[in-house]
Amino acid sequence: MAALFLKTLTLQTIKTENQCIRRYIGIYIVQKTQLSLIASAPRLSHLIHAKAFSTEDTQDARKKRKKNDTGFSNIGRKISERIIRVFDEKGSDLGNMHRADVIRLMDERDLRLVKRNSSAEPPEFQLMTGTQIHEERLRLREREKTRPAPGPTLTKELTFSSNIGQHDLDTKRKQIQQWIEKKYKVQITIKKGKNVEEPENKVEEIFNQILQTMPGLATFSSSPQPVKGGKAVLCVLRPLSKKEEIAYRETQGTQKGDSLNKENGNSRESDVLHQ
DSSP states (O other): OHHHHHHHHHHHHHHHHHHHHHHHHHHHHHHHHHHHHHHHSOOOTTSOOOOOOOHHHHHHHHHHHHHHHHSOOBOTTOOOOSEEEEEOTTSOEEEEEEHHHHHHHHHHHTOEEEEEETTSSSOEEEEEOHHHHHHHHHHHHHHHHHSOOSSSOOEEEEEEETTOOHHHHHHHHHHHHHHHHTTOEEEEEEEOOSOTTSOTTHHHHHHHHHHHTSTTTEEEEEEEEEETTTTEEEEEEEEOOHHHHHHHHHHHHHHHHHHHHHHHHHHHHHHHHHO
16 A cells, blocks of 8 residues: 555656656747747848828928918029019019029129019019118018917006106006007006095096097097996006998098088188178
8 A cells, every 4th residue: 555655656746847847848948939039030220210200290391381481581593483573672563584584683783582472473573672671671570569469359457546647647648559559458447546635537537538649549448437446447448440440530531521611611701701
């Protein structure tokens, strides 16, 4: 019985050792195979890395091209079109010209060529002096500064006392006018002075005085209203719309015509009386 037990135990031990040996040999073979495959794989260092596609890059490039197309600059001798329409430095139309003739004219008059309208057929260009280009750039720069930022209309705020002096009031009025010209709304808050003898309608008179200095530019967006328990008065001025500007100019033209007719009528009456 003991001999049978020892024989069974020996066979089981040999079987377990064989399984362990096969397992380790299998792992070694797999690792060696993987290393050989990696070593035999072709090296890719000679491949060129392609730049990843990005819609942002495309949009930036498109915006840059658009800015260059609309920008005001001297294009030099790089005229891509064969036939172009040319205007001289005085604005006179020289008609359609070959680019070789344009370059020769530039050399003869010492002028620069500026793109005027690239969407026309043929494209329009203008010959200009260096001084003219510089002045035009300054003018465009000033126009960009006065152009309001896109989006909702911004509101500027201004607060002062009703006891303000005339000189300081004129300074405030000029600041308000500059904001109105840039198409801003202006919220004005006037605090009532502590002077007991101050007229009740003094604040309203200040508002009207400010508005009267900007005819054809501004109007009340909200009429003067008491705030802070009646200790101050607030109103908002806004620039006139295009329609309101046209109506104002028409009204002024009508008033001038009526005044001229009245003056002519008075002069005729005086002539009759003298006769």
